[in-house]
Amino acid sequence: MQFVVRIEIKLKESILDPQGQAVRGGLTSLGYKNVVDVHVGKYLELLIEGSKEQDEVERQVEEMCQRLLANPVIEDYSFQVESAGGIG
Amino acid sequence: MQFVVRIEIKLKESILDPQGQAVRGGLTSLGYKNVVDVHVGKYLELLIEGSKEQDEVERQVEEMCQRLLANPVIEDYSFQVESAGGIG
Numbered sequence: 054m055q056f057v058v059r060i061e062i063k064l065k066e067s068i069l070d071p072q073g074q075a076v077r078g079g080l081t082s083l084g085y086k087n088v089v090d091v092h093v094g095k096y097l098e099l100l101i102e103g104s105k106e107q108d109e110v111e112r113q114v115e116e117m118c119q120r121l122l123a124n125p126v127i128e129d130y131s132f133q134v135e136s137a138g139g140i141g
Numbered sequence: 142m143q144f145v146v147r148i149e150i151k152l153k154e155s156i157l158d159p160q161g162q163a164v165r166g167g168l169t170s171l172g173y174k175n176v177v178d179v180h181v182g183k184y185l186e187l188l189i190e191g192s193k194e195q196d197e198v199e200r201q202v203e204e205m206c207q208r209l210l211a212n213p214v215i216e217d218y219s220f221q222v223e224s225a226g227g228i229g
Contacts, residue, residue: 059149061147061149061184062184063184063186073185076185076209076210079209080205080209083205083208083209085201085205087189087190087191087193088187088188088189088205089188089189089190090187090188091185091186091187091188092185092186093183093184093185094183094184094185094186095181095182095183095184096149096150096151096181096182096183096184097161097164097179097180097181097182098151098179098180098182099168099176099178099179100176100177100178100179101175101176101177102175102177103175105175113173117168117171117173117176120171121164121167121168121171122164
C-alpha cells in the first residue's frame with residue numbers, strides 16, 4: 054500500500070509570527086487591504102510505502118511530527134492520510 | 142463576511158527539493174524507513190474580511206498567489222476558501 058500524507062504546521066496563536074506580518078504588509082502594499090491576518094507555516098507531503106494499515110500510518114505520522122517535523126512547544130500541526138493505492 | 146483561506150505551496154515535481162531530501166534522511170535515520178519521498182513547501186493561512194462573495198475572494202487569492210505568494214515558475218499551489226461567518 055502507498056499513502057500520501059499532507060501535513061500543515063503553523064505557529065501557535067500565542068506566538069509572534071513576523072513572517073506572516075511581512076506577507077500581510079506585502080499584500081497590503083499591493084492593494085489587498087481586506088487581508089486582515091496572515092500566518093505562515095510549513096507544508097509537507099510524505100509518500101509512505103509498506104504493509105501498514107491506515108490507522109497505523111496515522112499513529113506513525115503523529116510520532117514523526119512530535120519527534121522531528123514540528124516543534125510541539127511553539128507549533129500546531131494537522132495532517133491527512135490518504136491511500137494512494139498500490140499492492141497491499 | 143470573513144473568509145479563512147488555506148494555501149499550500151510546493152515545488153513543482155521537476156524541481157530538486159534538497160530540503161525534502163534532508164527531511165527524508167532525518168526520518169530514515171530515526172527508523173522511518175517506509176517514507177520513500179518527502180516534499181517541503183509553504184503553508185499560508187489568510188483571514189480576509191469585507192463584502193466580497195466567495196468566488197470573488199477565490200479570484201483574488203489566485204491573483205495574490207501569482208503576484209506575491211508563490212513563484213509560478215518553480216512552484217505549484219492550491220488553496221481552499223472557507224467562509225468563517227461574520228456580518229455580511
